[in-house]
Amino acid sequence: MKRRAHGFLLLPVLLLLSMVAGAAYLTLRESHLSLAGEARHADWHKARAAAEAGLHRVVHEAHVAACNGNYPVADKPITDTNFDGASYSAFASEKDGSPLDITSEGRFGTARVVLKRKKVVMHRATPQTLVLQAEPEGLDTSLKLGVNSPEPTAPTLSVQPGAHEALLAFGLQSIPAGSHISTALLSARITELQGSGSVNAHRIQSDWTEQATARSRDGTNAWVQSAGDAHPGIIVSAQTLGLGWMNWPLTELVDGWVKGRWPNQGVLLRGTKMQSLSLASRDYPTPALRPRLTVSFHPPCGWTLPQQQLTLVPAADATLSEASPTLNDGASNTLRALNSAKELRLVMLFDTSSIAANKTIKSATLRLTFEGLAGDTPTPRAVDLYARRNESAWEESVVTWTKRTASDNWFFAGAGVFTPLQPSTKTLPKDSKAGTVVEFDAKDWVNDWVANPNINYGVLIRVPNTEANTLVFGSRESLTAPPALTIEYE
Numbered sequence: 001m002k003r004r005a006h007g008f009l010l011l012p013v014l015l016l017l018s019m020v021a022g023a024a025y026l027t028l029r030e031s032h033l034s035l036a037g038e039a040r041h042a043d044w045h046k047a048r049a050a051a052e053a054g055l056h057r058v059v060h061e062a063h064v065a066a067c068n069g070n071y072p073v074a075d076k077p078i079t080d081t082n083f084d085g086a087s088y089s090a091f092a093s094e095k096d097g098s099p100l101d102i103t104s105e106g107r108f109g110t111a112r113v114v115l116k117r118k119k120v121v122m123h124r125a126t127p128q129t130l131v132l133q134a135e136p137e138g139l140d141t142s143l144k145l146g147v148n149s150p151e152p153t154a155p156t157l158s159v160q161p162g163a164h165e166a167l168l169a170f171g172l173q174s175i176p177a178g179s180h181i182s183t184a185l186l187s188a189r190i191t192e193l194q195g196s197g198s199v200n201a202h203r204i205q206s207d208w209t210e211q212a213t214a215r216s217r218d219g220t221n222a223w224v225q226s227a228g229d230a231h232p233g234i235i236v237s238a239q240t241l242g243l244g245w246m247n248w249p250l251t252e253l254v255d256g257w258v259k260g261r262w263p264n265q266g267v268l269l270r271g272t273k274m275q276s277l278s279l280a281s282r283d284y285p286t287p288a289l290r291p292r293l294t295v296s297f298h299p300p301c302g303w304t305l306p307q308q309q310l311t312l313v314p315a316a317d318a319t320l321s322e323a324s325p326t327l328n329d330g331a332s333n334t335l336r337a338l339n340s341a342k343e344l345r346l347v348m349l350f351d352t353s354s355i356a357a358n359k360t361i362k363s364a365t366l367r368l369t370f371e372g373l374a375g376d377t378p379t380p381r382a383v384d385l386y387a388r389r390n391e392s393a394w395e396e397s398v399v400t401w402t403k404r405t406a407s408d409n410w411f412f413a414g415a416g417v418f419t420p421l422q423p424s425t426k427t428l429p430k431d432s433k434a435g436t437v438v439e440f441d442a443k444d445w446v447n448d449w450v451a452n453p454n455i456n457y458g459v460l461i462r463v464p465n466t467e468a469n470t471l472v473f474g475s476r477e478s479l480t481a482p483p484a485l486t487i488e489y490e
Contacts, residue, residue: 043111050083051106051115054090058102059120062092066125067301069096074103098122098301121178123298128305129354130174132293133282137171139266140282140291141210143227150219152210155285156191156278159199159271165228166279167208169266170293174306175258179297184254186267187247188279189289190240191479197273198237201248202230204265230268240274243477254295280479288313288484294354307362307490310355314476314483316396316458317348320414325401333477334371337385338470339463345414346473347390347399349458350485352449362488364446365439366459369481371472372434379432383471386464387424387440389448390457391417415460425464428471435481446487 057078062071072078077091083106090104099119106113132138142151142158143165151158158164168186175181186201206229211219214227223229235253238246250267257264271277280289288311299305318330323342338344355361366387373379392411394404404410411417424440442459449456463471474481 040111043109044113046084046086046108047106047111047113048115049106050080050086050088050108051090051104051113053080053083054078054088054104054106055102055115055117058090058092058104062100062122063125065096067096067098067122071095071100096301122301123178123180124301124303125298126356126358127182127296127298128356129294129296130305130308131310131354132170132172132174132295133290137173138169138282139208139210140166140168141212142166143212143214145214145227148213148215150211150213153283155281155283157188157269157281159269159277159279160275161197161271161273164276166269167204167212167228167266168269168291169204169264172254172257172264175295175297176299176303177258178300179258181251181255181258181295181297183294183296184250185247185294186250186291187245187294188291189245189284190243190277191280191284192276192278193240193243193274194277195273195275196240197271198239199246199277200234200237200270200272201250202228202233202268202270203235203253203262204268205229205231207263207265228268230270235267240277246279250293254293258297286480286482287311288482289479296354305359305490307488310487310489312350312352312485312487314348315351317346317476317483318396318399320345320347320399320401322401322414325413328398328400330396330399331477333475335473335475335483336470337461337463337473339465339467343414343462344470345460345462347394347415347458347460348476348483349394349396349456352446352456352487353453355450355487355489357451359450359489361443361447361450362490364442364485364487366442367484367486368438368461368473369483370428370432370434370436370438371474371481373469373472376434379428379430379469379471382430383428383467384464385426385428385438385461387426387459387461388417389445390415390460393457442485446485
C-alpha cells in the first residue's frame with residue numbers, strides 16, 4: 001500500500017517537469033525564431049537603404065549629365081558592392097532626356113529589395129533667367145484701408161502703415177512645370193518717399209482682381225479674413241533707403257508657386273514706420289520703371305527659352321566734368337553732355353548677367369531721352385553724339401573725370417581710351433525739344449557682354465564736335481526719362 005502511494009505522488013511531479021521542459025523548449029524555439037526574424041528584418045532594412053541610395057545616385061548622375069546623355073542604363077548600371085556592407089545596382093530607363101523611370105536593386109545577406117520611381121524629371125544644369133513684369137499677365141493695385149474704392153489703373157502703388165497696402169501678382173506661365181527655382185527677386189521702383197522704415201512682403205491667400213478694395217477682393221466678394229487676406233508670416237522685409245529700387249528675395253515663395261505648394265495669388269506689401277511710400281505700378285508711364293520679378297530656374301530637359309524682350313535701366317550712371325575733375329555726379333537725376341572749352345561726358349552701365357552666355361542676341365537698342373536745353377529752348381542745330389564701350393571698371397558713387405574707383409584713375413581722364421571700341425554716332429536733330437529720343441544700336445556691345453560678362457564696363461557717350469549748349473538727358477534716377485537698353489534674344 002505504501003509503495004503504491006509513492007508511485008501516485010511521483011506521477012504528478014513527472015507531469016509537471018514535462019510541462020516545464022515543454023514550455024522551456026517552446027520558449028527557446030520562439031526565441032530562436034524571433035532572433036532569426038529580427039535578423040531577416042535587419043537585412044531587409046539594409047537592402048532597402050542600399051536600393052534607395054541607388055535611386056538617389058542615378059538621379060544625381062543624370063542631373064550631372066545635364067540632359068546631354070550618358071545616363072546609366074540597364075546594360076551599364078551604377079553599382080556599389082560595399083554600401084555599409086550591402087550592395088546596389090541601379091539604372092535609368094533612357095540614356096538621355098526627361099522624364100525617366102529609375103530602377104534600383106539593393107541586397108544584404110539573403111534580403112533583396114527592388115525600388116522603382118516613375119517619371120522622374122531631369123533638369124538642365126545651366127539656369128535660365130526670365131524678367132517678368134506685371135504687364136500683361138499680372139495684376140497690381142492698392143488697398144485704402146477702410147475705404148471701398150478700387151484703384152485699378154493708378155500709376156503708383158501706395159504703402160502707408162495703417163492706411164494703404166499694395167498687392168502685386170505676376171503670371172508664371174512662361175516658367176515650365178517641374179522647374180527648380182534658384183533665385184527670384186521682386187523689384188519695385190520708389191517714386192515718392194516720406195520718412196524711412198521697412199516694407200514687409202506677405203503671401204496673399206485669396207484670388208483677387210484689380211477691382212479689389214479694402215472690403216472686396218474683386219468688387220463683389222468679401223475677403224475671407226481681412227483686407228488682402230495676407231498670411232501672417234513675413235516672407236521678407238526690405239528697408240527704404242531713399243529713392244531708387246526696392247528688392248524682396250522671394251525664391252522659396254516662387255518655387256512653391258511653380259511646384260503647386262501654394263496657389264499663385266501674389267504678395268501683399270505692408271509698410272512699417274515710414275510716413276508714406278509710392279511705388280511705380282504696372283500702369284506707370286515709364287515701362288522700364290514698372291514692377292518686375294526676375295526669376296532664375298533650372299527647366300526640364302527639352303525646354304528652350306522662347307524669344308524674349310528685356311528692357312533694362314542702368315545699374316549705374318554719372319556725368320564726368322572736365323571743369324570740375326573731382327566732382328562725383330552719380331546721384332543726379334540728369335546726365336549732361338557738352339564740348340566747349342571743357343567737356344561733359346556721361347557713362348552708364350547695364351547689368352546683362354540675366355542673359356545666359358549661349359543666347360543669341362537678335363537686337364539691342366540703347367535709348368536716351370533728351371530733357372532739353374536751359375529754358376526749354378529747342379536745339380539751335382543738329383548735334384552728334386558719339387558712343388562706345390568703356391574699357392575699365394568704374395563705381396558710380398566715386399567716379400569723376402579723373403578717378404574711376406576710389407583707388408584708381410582712368411588711364412586717360414574722362415574715361416578716354418587710346419583705341420575706340422565699336423563706336424557709334426547718332427544725331428540729335430535741330431529743333432529737338434524735351435522728350436526727343438536718341439537710339440544707338442547696341443547689339444555688338446551686348447553680344448560681347450553676354451559672351452564675356454567680365455568685359456562689361458558699360459558705355460561712354462560724348463559730343464565729339466564743339467557744342468556750347470549743355471545737352472541734358474534723364475539719368476537712372478529720373479522718374480520720367482531714364483536711359484533704357486531693350487534687348488531681344490532667344
